[in-house]
Amino acid sequence: MTRYLSGLCVAGLGLCGGGWLIVATVAFGGESAGLAGRVNLLTGAGLVVVSSATLGCWATAWRRRMRVDGVLTARFLIATRREARQNRRELRKEVGRTARLAKRSAKEARRAARRSARLAGGRDVLSSGAGLGSAPGGDGPYSVSVPAVPAVPSREAAEAASSREAGSSREAGSSKETVFSKETGEPGEPGESAVELLSELRAMLMPLLTATGERPAAHGTAPGPNGTAPAANRTAPAANRTAPAAAPYAATWAAAPHAATWAAANAPDTPDTPVVPDAPPVPAPAVAPLPLPRRTPAPRPVPRPVPLRTPASPVPSPAPPADGDDLMFAADGEEAWW
Amino acid sequence: MVTRIGVVGVAGVFAAGLWLVAAPFALGCQHPGTAWTGATRTDVVTGGVLAMAGFAGLFAVVAGRVGELYADARSAASLAATADRGNPGT
Numbered sequence: 001m002t003r004y005l006s007g008l009c010v011a012g013l014g015l016c017g018g019g020w021l022i023v024a025t026v027a028f029g030g031e032s033a034g035l036a037g038r039v040n041l042l043t044g045a046g047l048v049v050v051s052s053a054t055l056g057c058w059a060t061a062w063r064r065r066m067r068v069d070g071v072l073t074a075r076f077l078i079a080t081r082r083e084a085r086q087n088r089r090e091l092r093k094e095v096g097r098t099a100r101l102a103k104r105s106a107k108e109a110r111r112a113a114r115r116s117a118r119l120a121g122g123r124d125v126l127s128s129g130a131g132l133g134s135a136p137g138g139d140g141p142y143s144v145s146v147p148a149v150p151a152v153p154s155r156e157a158a159e160a161a162s163s164r165e166a167g168s169s170r171e172a173g174s175s176k177e178t179v180f181s182k183e184t185g186e187p188g189e190p191g192e193s194a195v196e197l198l199s200e201l202r203a204m205l206m207p208l209l210t211a212t213g214e215r216p217a218a219h220g221t222a223p224g225p226n227g228t229a230p231a232a233n234r235t236a237p238a239a240n241r242t243a244p245a246a247a248p249y250a251a252t253w254a255a256a257p258h259a260a261t262w263a264a265a266n267a268p269d270t271p272d273t274p275v276v277p278d279a280p281p282v283p284a285p286a287v288a289p290l291p292l293p294r295r296t297p298a299p300r301p302v303p304r305p306v307p308l309r310t311p312a313s314p315v316p317s318p319a320p321p322a323d324g325d326d327l328m329f330a331a332d333g334e335e336a337w338w
Numbered sequence: 339m340v341t342r343i344g345v346v347g348v349a350g351v352f353a354a355g356l357w358l359v360a361a362p363f364a365l366g367c368q369h370p371g372t373a374w375t376g377a378t379r380t381d382v383v384t385g386g387v388l389a390m391a392g393f394a395g396l397f398a399v400v401a402g403r404v405g406e407l408y409a410d411a412r413s414a415a416s417l418a419a420t421a422d423r424g425n426p427g428t
Binding site: 002003007020028039054057 | 340341343344345346347348350351354355357358361362365367375376377378380381384387388391392394395398399400401402403405
C-alpha cells in the first residue's frame with residue numbers, strides 16, 4: 001500500500017508542478033522571455049501529461065490489488081429508467097409465460113384425473129364379469145369371461161366388413177383410441193394408445209382388486225365352455241380362465257339371439273389392427289394362497305350388451321386373432337364404460 | 339505492467355525536476371556570476387521540489403515492493419512450517 005500511495009503522491013505533485021510551470025510562464029510573461037519561457041512551457045506540459053499517466057497507472061494498480069485482496073467488490077450500477085423499464089417488460093413476459101405453463105399443466109392434470117376416475121369407474125364394469133359380454137379375452141389377470149359365439153362368418157364377408165369399417169370411422173375396434181386422440185388432441189398411434197391405456201388400467205386395478213379381495217383368475221383353472229366355431233375358439237382361453245364364475249353367463253349368452261350380431265359387430269378389425277406386443281407383465285399380488293373372499297356373481301339375468309355401434313348389417317367376425325391378444329379384448333370391453 | 343509504467347512516471351517526475359533545475363544554466367539563460375532572474379528562480383525551486391518528490395517516490399516504491407517481498411517470504415515460511423508440523427514424517 002505504501003508504494004501505491006507514494007506513487008500517487010508523486011504523480012499529484014508532478015501534476016501540480018507542471019501546472020505551476022505553465023501558469024508561471026504565462027503569468028510572468030514567458031512568451032516574451034524567449035527560450036527560457038518556451039522551455040518552461042514545454043516542461044510544464046510534459047510534466048502534466050506524465051503525471052496524469054502516472055496517476056492513472058498507480059490508481060489502477062492499487063484497485064487491482066484491492067480487488068485481489070477482496071477489499072474491492074463488484075460494483076452494482078444503478079439502473080437507469082430505461083433499463084428499469086426494459087427489466088420490467090422482460091419480467092412481465094416471464095411471468096406471463098410461467099402462468100401459461102402453469103395453466104396448461106393444471107389442465108393436463110385435470111384431464112389425467114378425469115381419465116383416472118373414468119378408469120376407476122370402469123373397474124366395476126370389468127369386474128362384473130360377463131356383464132359386458134365382451135369379446136375375446138386376454139391373458140391378463142382381470143380378463144372378463146366371454147361367451148361362446150355360435151355363428152361363424154365367412155372370410156369374404158369378414159374382409160368386406162372390415163374394409164367397410166376402415167372406410168368409415170373405425171369406431172368399434174378403435175373407439176378407445178379415438179377417445180384418446182380426442183382427449184389428448186394428438187394424432188397418435190392407436191395401438192400404442194391402447195397399450196398405454198391397458199398398462200395404466202392394469203396398474204390401477206391391481207391394488208384395487210387386491211384390496212377388495214378379488215383374486216385374479218388363474219390360467220386354465222377349469223375347462224371352459226368349448227365353442228363350436230373358430231370364433232368360439234378364439235374366446236375360449238379367456239372363458240377358461242374365469243369359467244366357474246362365467247359359465248352360466250356364457251351359456252345364456254350363447255343362446256341369446258343377438259349374441260352373434262353383437263360379437264361380430266364388436267370383433268376387432270384384424271387387417272387394420274396393428275400387431276401389439278404383449279403388455280408388460282403385471283406383478284402378481286403376494287397374497288396368492290390367502291383365502292380371500294371371492295366375489296361370487298349372484299344369479300341375475302343376462303345383461304344386454306351395450307350396443308356401442310350399430311352396424312347396418314350384421315357384420316361377421318373376421319379371422320380369429322392370435323392367441324393371447326388381450327388388447328383387442330380390452331379395447332372392446334372398455335367401450336361399455338369409456 | 340501498470341506498476342512498471344507508474345514507476346517510470348515517478349522516475350520521469352524526478353528527471354523533470356532535475357531538468358528544471360539545470361535548464362536555465364544549460365540553456366544559457368542564466369549567466370554565471372549574475373543574479374538569478376525570476377524565471378531561473380522559479381525553475382530551480384520547482385525543479386528541486388519535483389526532483390525531491392520524485393526521488394522520495396522512487397524510494398518509497400522500491401521500499402514498498404521490497405517490503406511486500408519480505409512479507410510474502412514470511413507467509414511462505416509460516417505455511418511451510420505449518421505443513422511440516424502437520425506431516426512430521428515427511
